[in-house]
Amino acid sequence: MSDVKNVLLAGVGGQGIILASKILAEGLIQAGYDVKMSEVHGMAQRGGSVTTQVRFGKRVYSPIIGKGQADILVSFETMETGKWLEFLKPDGKVVVNEFEIPSAPILACDADYPQGVIEALKEKSDVTVFKAGELAEGIGNPRTANVIIVGALVKAMGLMDIDWNAVIKKTVKEKFVDINIKALQVGMDQVK
């Protein structure tokens, strides 16, 4: 079982997490891994948290991971990162899209958006931070933020021997292929 790797993607409904995990899973399947992916439907469109878990290896049993098990936590929203950090292996990696989406209690003035999340994360784990939205605008399409995050994820996970450009060609509409390939590269460049 030890060869199984675990990816946890977290964020908020509407951020393109499902497509991002689809691209990731597709690449892993093409590379010959057994893959399982888990997501919880239902409340995502109504402003709730969204997570997907992607597990890959020679043979994957459980579709879900537990606390302290993720090799990498990829968060699409700042505050969500902290909520899911417990699922990370203590020596795991964290990739954060620094972007704040206030939740209902914050909008209702019952709570404030937490400050200093990134600093707190950095004290506890190996964190890569960037602003995918701004980077996406930089290449001319703000909707590619999720693919930029995928780029960072595959670089951080050492999955560079998979032909991700071919995966993009297979998973996105033809007219968006070039911009998404560019987005993937921008994401990869964020990780040392």
Next chain:
Amino acid sequence: MKKFMTGNEAVARGAFEAGVTYASAYPGTPSTEILENMIEYKDDLTAEWASNEKVAMETAIGASVAGARTLAAMKHVGVNVAADPLFTWGYTGVTGGFVLVSADDPGCHSSQNEQDNRYYAKFAKIVCIEPSDSQECKDFVKDAYEISEKFDVPVLYRMTTRTCHSKGLVELGERKEVPMVPYVKQPLKYVAAPATARILHPVVEDKLKRLEDFSNETHLNRVEMNDTKIGIVTAGVAYEYAKEVFGDTASYLKVGFSFPMPMAKIKDFASKVDTLYVIEELEPFMEEQMKAAGIKCIGKELIPNIGELNPDIVSKALLNEERPTVSIADDKKVNRPPTLCTGCPHRGFFYALAKKKKVMVTGDIGCYTLGASAPLNSIDSVICMGGSISMAHGASQAFKKNDVEQKVVSVIGDSTFFHTGVNSLMTVAYNNSNTVHCILDNRITGMTGHQENPGTGFKLQGEASKQVDIPKLVEAVGIEHVVTVDPLNLKEVDDALEAAFAFEGPSVIITRWPCALKKFSEQDIAEFDLSPRQYKVDADACKGCKVCIKTGCPSLSFDSATKKAIIDPITCIGCSVCAQSCPFDAIGKVVK
């Protein structure tokens, strides 16, 4: 060819490959996508939404009696609705193979309870089959049809949220056409009158004995012998969790056919291992039967019957092992509960309703259940599909008989009204209670992700259909005071509520506006003004009173530095509820 599929997609594929020609369902998480994925196979099979699970079950029963391989799908609580036909269907048996998919929801991800529907199989004296991953979801459906026809028995196909919604690689097969069994009258089989039922009952008991023999032989119940210090009997997704934790260090009896249980096989397995664990999600369904059969085993003493199971729970319970974790302080985390969407037509209605004092509000199941949450706090109770109208009636009659002055309002959605609310409304009109019933018609089944229903004008596989005319239907059952309002117009809703309160006898308020996330039909575009709009706060006029914030719109926030409300221009779709709520006219339409 291998395809990456959810369990739900795989069940649909399995039904297709098994030669199913009719399927029916009522949407309910986590089962909904089974029928939605049958759209793909529309050349080969008819798949339909029914108005509720009982109807879905009965239409599927009709198709089986007619001789076709048939599937019905529903969430766990839907089987409660369908239980009446289910129990007698267990007596009569089938003609065309019959599979009832019950999608249980351990952990209540999107449900009002976490009942374990394997008990229905035992209760109704039918077969239970439990797949554990996407491949099995597809393959076992095909086995289920063979078993159903061979033993003349309906199959309860028990899935759970994780088997339904997790994806795995599935090896696809070809469709096998299965001709219909020619129809012949069989009154002694299918007319379940008392005389027939008395004959059928011993037949069923005998069938269960033969099915238990089969259960001991079938490949669906599989032994994996490894080290014999620990033996594990497990079923469904719990098998994956057990393998995750114990790997090849334990032996397994993986139960795929869980009722009738393979008791001889389990006894033999138990005799070969030192310690026997039963790892199953939710209730001790297998464990109780094993203990009753005299098999010594450990199960729910260590593994909780509450909530969704996972590998961590198994590991902690049986090995006392936990992984190290890292975390940051709780003050860096704020909850993210679901809310009514920006532009949701329910918001205006609930905002107006929340202003009414001394009102008991019974709610129902759908997006509008969120009207119970802060800041709207409008709904007092939610029990089950269609329950709002009947509960309001009973409450009102009790208040009246006991001389308590209390207004009672029920709130129900369009699809839920068609589901079972309409039956309740007949009871209301018949017994004439002084109640107000609000049918929130957002032109779609919203919560489960936009399924067509008898009011929308379309069927599951895309064809146009008749539409239920809600006002006419309501009048036809005997309600005299009926109005239809725009829920985004606060004054209109308020006036309608006041008029209904003033009316002696039952009244109905229908709100009619499409769900903000809906893919609008041509009819929607013609009927409603859905042109893009946007609203903006005039910072000079805003007094920082936060009244607009009480609408709970996700596009509205309050800047504590400037003490002004702000509307997010990207997400606002201009429903105008906040503008109507503002006491200082500080929110206005953006003129472009």
